[in-house]
Amino acid sequence: MTSRHLGSLRLLTRSLWAFPAVLTMIALVTVGLSVSATVLPRAVDGVISDIVRHDVGNAAPVNRDVISAGQGRYDLGPSVAGTPAGMTAESAAVWGRLDDQLGQFHDTLPAPLRETIGAADFTVATVPAESWIAGILPASLGLRYDPRYLSRITMTAGRAPAGVPERVPSETPLEVIAADATALKIDWAIGEERPLFLNGATQQLVLVGTFTPVDADAGYWTQATSTHRPAVLPGTPPTVQALLFVNPDGFPAAVAGGLPITSSVWFPARADAVSAEAVPTIARQIRQLTTVDHQLGDSLQPRLVFTSGLPEVLEESLARSISTQSVLTLIMVSPVGLALVLEVLVARLAAERLRQSLALLAARGASRRQRLTVVGVPALLLGLLAAAAGCAVGALLPGGEFGSAALIAVGVSAVAPAVLLVAFTTQVDRSGNADRSRLPGLLRLAGELLVVLGTVAALLATVQRSIGSAESGGTSVDLLATSIPLLLSLLGCIVMLRVYPVLVRRWLAAAQQARGIGAFVGIARAIRGGTAGLLPLLAVVLGVSVAVFSGLLSATMTTGLDTAARATVGADILIENVRLDPAALQELRTIDGVADVAGVSVDRSQKVEFAGHAATTASVVLVDSAELRAVQAGVPGRLPLDDQLLGTAGDGAPVMVSARLSEALEGTRVAELDGRPVEVVADPIDGGPLALDGNWVLLDRSRADAINFISQETSTRALVRVTDPASIPAVVDRLRAALPVTATTPTTASVRFTTAADTVAALSANPAIRDVHTAAGAAIGGAALITSLALVLTLLLDGPARRGAVALLSAVGLSRRQGAAIVRWEIAPLGIAGLVGGAVLGGALSLVVLAIVDLRPFTGGFAQPTIAVNPWLTGGSIALFAAVFLLTGAAASRHATRRDRAPSPTDASTTALAGTSPQNPGRTS
Structure with a gap:
């Protein structure tokens, strides 16, 4: 073939179709990587938007509107x-x-x-004014004017108000409608009139109907306060405050009457x-x-x-979502490294398949540049087309906007096949000499030192900070910290590559003492290494480590969620928005399934004064220390009540304070609480288990006389411990039925029951939790798939040499069973070392990474969750990889010992001698 023919477009066209199997593998891998490169960055952005939407939707209307x-x-x-x-x-x-x-x-x-x-x-309303009659609780009633009120309510009795007075107040009774709860609370029947004292005059109100809200949780009712549910103001006797709907067409009459109006x-x-x-x-x-x-x-x-509090809601949500972005990045980093190993294996296989063809081209006069062009240009064209196809597919999938990160990743996946194929072709084509043979070793050593130094530097740089923590105030992912999993994975692979040959040689020495040649010959071939070298070992190690790390992360989040939920509730059941006296608490203790009850009293408006500082306000919390300890026995994060609370402090009532108030006190132990002296007798504590935050002071109920506290014996919250955790839903129903009798005075908000299961369900609704679990599962499945492909490619790479060696030994009397044993022993070190090394590396990754990543935004807990192991998930992941390895090994054994397609001894010897190792050029595989 002449140079003219070799340099023609015809040669390039022929080379494009000469190796369809190789091109198909390159195309499939490139499409897969391009789809991943397109989808993953956009998916992470989509997750962040989902989290922000979730937080805005869950924010209180008064904070977000x-x-x-x-x-x-x-x-x-x-x-x-x-x-x-x-x-x-x-x-x-x-x-x-x-x-x-x-x-x-x-x-x-x-x-x-x-x-x-x-x-x-x-909406507009008049300021509530007095309305009372003998024998009924005093009321404070206002008139609400809303032109859209009929679309917000469902009439349960009577009719809508009619009539438009010229002025309010007037002698003409004014028609109103009230919420069912309001009419029940003040015992108001339809058709009955009640006086309303306005501007020194009396306006008679006649109730013509009752209603319930179409959606009691709609944001409207946050603005239209005390309308769909009355408020009960403390006092002796308490006062019921409620707003009543009137005909909105009559609002000018209220303006004409000079009534005080809020809008x-x-x-x-x-x-x-x-x-x-x-x-x-x-x-x-x-x-x-x-x-x-x-x-x-x-x-x-x-x-x-x-x-509006919406800016703060948005910014706080975005800051918290950085933890999610960091965790998702951590999960994706190692699978990306595993995919790169697969890309290298494909290029190595392609180079081996092209070896003889390139040698033939060289023998017929093709220059080195021409040979590399014949290999690289088709691979580049194919890579560009495959990357474009993958990018188009990925763009159709849901996610965020297509950004620069996705564009760069797609570009890398497009050119990677050509670059790797040319590099391996150059390595195969290059003739070795003494100087060049030392260069790869020096480059490898330099690369290993670079990885070690980079890992140490990254760990030192991030050991004092957590990724995306709220305290850092960061609004972007810490790229240095998120590189730690990849660096640790590379470091683990380096250790395995150094340790693996030593271990295999020891196994070979032990195999020399064993009977039979299967173990000895198989391990000897494993030492020499196949065409793929140690890349399969890296694939197995990385794949198993990804699965173990993802499984431990998922289990830790699940366990941390449950622990945080129990710590937040503070007991088996938390009851809020009640007013229970000691007799009512005792009645709750008699309910079937209840083991114990502890009451908590809270006064939210007491003044704290201490020398040298401006006064501040704090909530005062009264508890019975013995009761609370009994109820919180075994609860994670229970309040560490100090025994000194029951003692007598030298400078006032003994108290414990919150961490925030302790910071304000600046170490001062003596202060005044609403003019009464108190002394801090213990370290500050977290009030999460009592749903407390900010500034608060806690003292034992037996010392309540030493301070000013209204209604010392009345508990506004109750913590309940049950006899059987499985009976919690049934106990909640019994408590709910008993509370109308035991609650002395209902409060503004409805009674709320909270259990750990309720809290877990609420936290799990966060898209961050769902998406991290989904990403962990996808990482396990993806790692298993990529590892399987890597092992299959290894089988394809080493298959001819392995079959040739078995056929050559068969010619001198090797049985088929012995041949299968040789193949199994050749592959066994790879599997054992890969599974064990990957499990160890995955555990090490979990220990290091989970110490850096702040998981509290996910769990809603007060402390970083400890690493947890789900035996079924972790064990199942390792078993999955073991099954993949066993199936691959069985296929390799069967392929190498098939008689019907085995080559002749002469051909076998030629094939066996042709199989060389990248680590040992010219040596028989």
Whole structure:
């Protein structure tokens, strides 16, 4: 073949189709890597957006909505655009103009803020005033005007209020409707009148109907306080506060009567419209909105002044989500390294398959550059096409925006086949000499030293900080820290590559003493190494380590979630929003399934003073130390109550304080609590088990007389321990049924029961928990798949040489059983070392990485969870890899000992001699 023919396009075209099997493998691996490179970065971004949306959706409406509180002075009049949605024509004649103005204001907001908050809503009400009759609890009632109220409620009895008075108060009874709970609480029947004392006059109210909310959890009821559920104000006797719906068309009458009015205009946050990328912009735009007042159109009424906690909600959520991003990155790093090993194996196999063809081209006059062009150009073209196809497929899958990281990863996956194939072809084609033979060894040593130094440096740089911790204030992933798993994996592989030959030689020495030649010959061949070298060992070690690490991470999060939930509840059952006296607590103890009950009293508004500092406020907590210890026995994170609480302090009542208050005290042990002296007798504690945060002071109930505490014997919370954990749901039902009798006075909020299972379910609803578990499972499955492919490629690489060696020995009397034993013993060291080394490396990764990563944002706990092992998950993962290895070994054994396709002894000897090791050029495999 002439140089003209060799340099022609015809030669390039022929080379593209000369090795279809090799090209198919390269294409499949490149497509897979390109899909992963496209999907994984976008998937992580999508997870972060899901977390932010979840946090915004779970935030209290008063914290996430954009709110303007006022005094109800708005422009009233009809809408120019017709009847607004949710209003009647009569209501639109009064409220339509305000609705138009708010809609126009919303349209002027900049994007993405305009899409993040929904259309405006509003409500107005009179300030509650006294209403009482003999024999009924005193009430404080207000009138709520809302043109859309009928769309928010379901009438349970009676009818909607009608009539539009000219003025309120007036002598004409005013029709109202009340929530079922309100009517029941103040014993108000439909058709009955009640007096309301307004501006020195009496306005008779007639109840014409009752209602329940369509959605009691809707954000509207947070703005329309005390409307769907009455509030009970403490006192002797207590006062019931409630707001009643009246005909909204009559609001001008309230204005004409000069009644004090409160109003609220708000734009509800739309969690589904938030994305992680837009968080900084949205937060900035809201802060700009809330720093100035705003005029509604040409209105002469007072301007709107908005407040919102949404910027803080968004930024705190984004900061917490960095932990999720870090953990997902940690999970993905090692599988990516495993995929690179597979890529190298494919290139090595391709180079071996092309060896004879390239030698033939060289013999026919092709230059080295031409031979590399024949190999590299088709591989590059194929890599580009396969990467483009994989990128197109990945772009169709859900995720975040396509960023620079995904683009770089796709580009690397596109050119990697050509680069690796050319590199291995050069290695195969290169003739060895003394100088060059030493160079790979020096490069390997330099690379190993670089990995060791890099690992040590990364560990030292991150040992004092946790990835994405809230304390660090970081809003991006610590790339140095997230590189630690990959560096540790590389370090573990280096150790295995150094230790593996030593171990195999010792096994060979032991095999010399054994009967039969199977173990000796097989281990000897394992020492020499096949065409793939030690790459299969790296694949097995990395694959098993990924599975073990992912399994331990998943188990740790599951166990940590349960532990944190139990610590948060503080007992088997936590009851909140109750008022229970000692007799009521004792009645709860008699309920079937209840082992013990501890009451907790909280006063949230006491002043703490100490020398040299400004006064601060703190909650005061009363507990019975003995009861609380009994109830919290065995509970993780239980309160470490000090025995000195029962003693007599020298400078006042003995107390324990929260960590935050202790910081404010700056080590001061003596202070005054609402004018009474107290002394801190123990180290600060965390109040998580009692659902307390901020500043608080705890003391034993027996020392309550030493301070000012209203209703010392009344508990507002109760911790319950059950006799059988399996009976918790049934006990909750019994407690719920008993509380209407035992609760002395209901509070504003409804009674709430919380169990560890409820808390786990609430925490598990966080997308971060779901996605990390999904990623861990995908990592285990992906590692098993990639390891299987690596072992299959190794079988393909070493198959001809292995079959040739077995056939050659068969010619001198080797039985088929002995041949199979040789193959099994050849592969056994790889499997044993890979499984053991991978398990050890995975455990080491878990110990180091989980000490760096802060998992508390996932578990909601107060302390970092300890590493946990799920025997079924971890053992099953290792068993999966063992099964993959056994199946691969059985296939290799059968393939090497098949008689019907075995070559002749002469051909076998030629094939056996042709099989060389990269570590031992020219030596028989």
